[in-house]
Amino acid sequence: MRRRTRMTQATGVASVSLALLVTGSLALIAVDVLAQPLSRGTLITGLILLILLPAVLLGQYAPPPYRLPYRWRWGLLGLQVLLTYPPVLVFEFKWLSLLGFLAGAVLLTVPRPVSIVIALAVAASGPLLVHSSLVSTSRGGMSVLVSTVITGSGVYAVVHLALLAARLQASHSQAARLAEHRERARIAQDLHDLVGSSLVSIAVQSENALRHTPASTPGHQVLSEIATLARRAHGEVRGITGNRASAQLHTELAHAQRLLSQAGISTRTTLPPRVDPPGLVSDCLGAVLREGIGNVLQHSRASRCDIEVTTTAAGRLRLSVDNDGVPPTEGGTGSAGGTGSVSGSGSGLANLRFRTLALGGTLTTHISGGHCVLTAELPLDPPAPPDPPAPPDPLDPSMTLGDTDRVHKGAGV
Numbered sequence: 001m002r003r004r005t006r007m008t009q010a011t012g013v014a015s016v017s018l019a020l021l022v023t024g025s026l027a028l029i030a031v032d033v034l035a036q037p038l039s040r041g042t043l044i045t046g047l048i049l050l051i052l053l054p055a056v057l058l059g060q061y062a063p064p065p066y067r068l069p070y071r072w073r074w075g076l077l078g079l080q081v082l083l084t085y086p087p088v089l090v091f092e093f094k095w096l097s098l099l100g101f102l103a104g105a106v107l108l109t110v111p112r113p114v115s116i117v118i119a120l121a122v123a124a125s126g127p128l129l130v131h132s133s134l135v136s137t138s139r140g141g142m143s144v145l146v147s148t149v150i151t152g153s154g155v156y157a158v159v160h161l162a163l164l165a166a167r168l169q170a171s172h173s174q175a176a177r178l179a180e181h182r183e184r185a186r187i188a189q190d191l192h193d194l195v196g197s198s199l200v201s202i203a204v205q206s207e208n209a210l211r212h213t214p215a216s217t218p219g220h221q222v223l224s225e226i227a228t229l230a231r232r233a234h235g236e237v238r239g240i241t242g243n244r245a246s247a248q249l250h251t252e253l254a255h256a257q258r259l260l261s262q263a264g265i266s267t268r269t270t271l272p273p274r275v276d277p278p279g280l281v282s283d284c285l286g287a288v289l290r291e292g293i294g295n296v297l298q299h300s301r302a303s304r305c306d307i308e309v310t311t312t313a314a315g316r317l318r319l320s321v322d323n324d325g326v327p328p329t330e331g332g333t334g335s336a337g338g339t340g341s342v343s344g345s346g347s348g349l350a351n352l353r354f355r356t357l358a359l360g361g362t363l364t365t366h367i368s369g370g371h372c373v374l375t376a377e378l379p380l381d382p383p384a385p386p387d388p389p390a391p392p393d394p395l396d397p398s399m400t401l402g403d404t405d406r407v408h409k410g411a412g413v
Contacts, residue, residue, distance in 0.1 A: 014162035015063055021154065022057045025097060026050050032094040046091055049083055053098070056080050060105045061155060063162030063264065070266040070304060073109045080105055085125075092135045096144050099126050100151020107156045111303070123148045163264045170263035171297040177255075178294055181287070196237045203230035249277060252286040253307060256293045260305050263297055265323075270308040277317055281378045284359055285309075285319045288352050288376040292321040295349075300325025300372065315381065316361070321374045326367055352376075 033046045059068055060076050068076070084102050088095045103122040107115050126148050127141030206227035213220045253269055260267040277285070289307070296302050302325030310318050353363040361378035 014158050014165070015066075018061055018063075018155070018158050018162075019058065021158070022054055022061070022101070025101070025151070026053055029094055029097055033091055036091065036094065038090075042090060046087065049087060053080075053083055056083060057101055057105070061108065061159045063159060064166035064262050067261075067264045070109075077105055077109050088129060089134060093130070093139055093144075096126055096129065096135070097147065097151070099123065099144075099148040101155060103148060103152030104155030104159070107152065108159055119152060123152065167263040167265075167297060170259045171294070173262075174259055174290070174294045174297050178290055181290065191237060196234060199230045199234040199237065203227050203234060206230060249282045249285055249289075249309070252289050253309070256289055256307060259293060259297070265296070265302055266304045268304075268306045270306075270310070272309060272311055277378075277380060280359060281317060281380065284352075284355055284361070284378060285317065285376060287355070288319060288363065288374070289321065291349060291352055292374045295374075296321070296323045296325060311380070312377070316377050316379050318375065318377045320376075322371055324371050326370050326372045 030047060030050050033050070034043060036043075038046075056076050056079055060073055060080065062068065080102055084095070084098045099122055103119040106119045106122060109115070110118055123145055126144035129135045130139065130141045130144055206223050210220065210223050210227065213223060250271065253271060257267045257269050293305075296305055300323055302323035305321065305323040308318075308320045308322070310320075312318060349363070349365070356363045356376055356378060359378050361376065363374075363376045366373045366375070
């Protein structure tokens with residue numbers, strides 16, 4: 001909780017610093033514009049542009065959870081270009097301060113390494129305009145270049161740190177969710193194996209004692225109540241451990257989309273209009289989705305993640321998690337069995353692969369072109385797991401204490 005509070009504070013500090021940087025810089029530009037000997041209409045036009053610019057800039061730089069979708073930021077980037085270069089011809093060197101904000105927006109929006117090339121071109125455009133006949137100023141080209149680089153790198157650093165803090169917070173939330181699900185499964189298994197077996201033993205021994213205790217004995221009623229309570233508690237334990245269904249698939253999808261959005265990762269989710277998979281299939285796909293999203297948050301550099309659930313003609317349900325966070329050195333080759341950015345250091349995917357195989361499905365990862373795709377495919381009607389040889393019913397009144405001991409030893413109690 002304390003770590004989450006600190007990360008939230010870091011995001012808040014970054015947001016406030018960014019707002020002060022943008023509004024302060026635009027206020028200085030407004031003062032310089034008003035000091036110029038321009039016509040009234042030109043001054044009003046310049047002030048209107050300076051009023052529009054904060055919305056454009058903050059829309060570009062806003063950290064999660066206020067970060068706009070990727071396609072919207074591209075539109076704002078184009079609008080920012082229009083609000084930066086044409087007004088330079090009118091307001092001249094006063095407007096050149098906006099080149100740094102444009103360079104920072106390019107670094108935050110355009111994928112690498114193209115963004116670095118474009119940002120350098122934006123920085124170099126300042127000295128070119130100064131040395132041309134389009135802009136008259138007493139400032140040197142090197143001064144404009146240094147100012148652009150400082151502003152652009154400052155904007156990029158503040159927003160990037162806010163994105164990292166948001167990504168770290170989402171990663172910790174997902175790790176806690178995974179740990180919670182695993183702990184619940186372990187507790188349910190222990191409850192079934194240990195408490196259930198103990199209740200069986202209590203019930204059987206109480207019933208055996210009842211056979212040798214006359215009904216007139218004071219302890220007969222007590223033993224009968226103990227046997228009844230043990231039977232009832234054993235039934236409740238079996239009901240709890242036999243209905244360990246996790247959240248439904250659409251709930252897991254909504255949670256994954258919320259986590260990715262909080263981390264600043266653009267998300268697109270596709271779900272068939274009518275899909276109601278059985279409990280085992282829904283649980284397995286939910287576990288795959290949790291593990292995949294956790295790996296995207298912890299091990300990748302993704303800016304976009306597509307989650308798609310489809311049904312095939314063969315009556316199978318397919319879940320794919322596609323992210324663009326594979327570094328260039330890892331994205332050149334593809335492999336159906338590779339793990340790439342989703343591998344991690346644990347055995348989460350290995351366990352899920354065995355789990356999907358047990359239901360007659362498959363789990364694969366594929367890396368190609370900087371993308372990593374995790375795909376799980378399960379039949380909508382999975383085969384029932386084979387039942388082990390049925391042991392004698394320990395609650396059968398005809399069982400002896402020796403039979404009960406053999407059942408307990410077989411169960412590992």
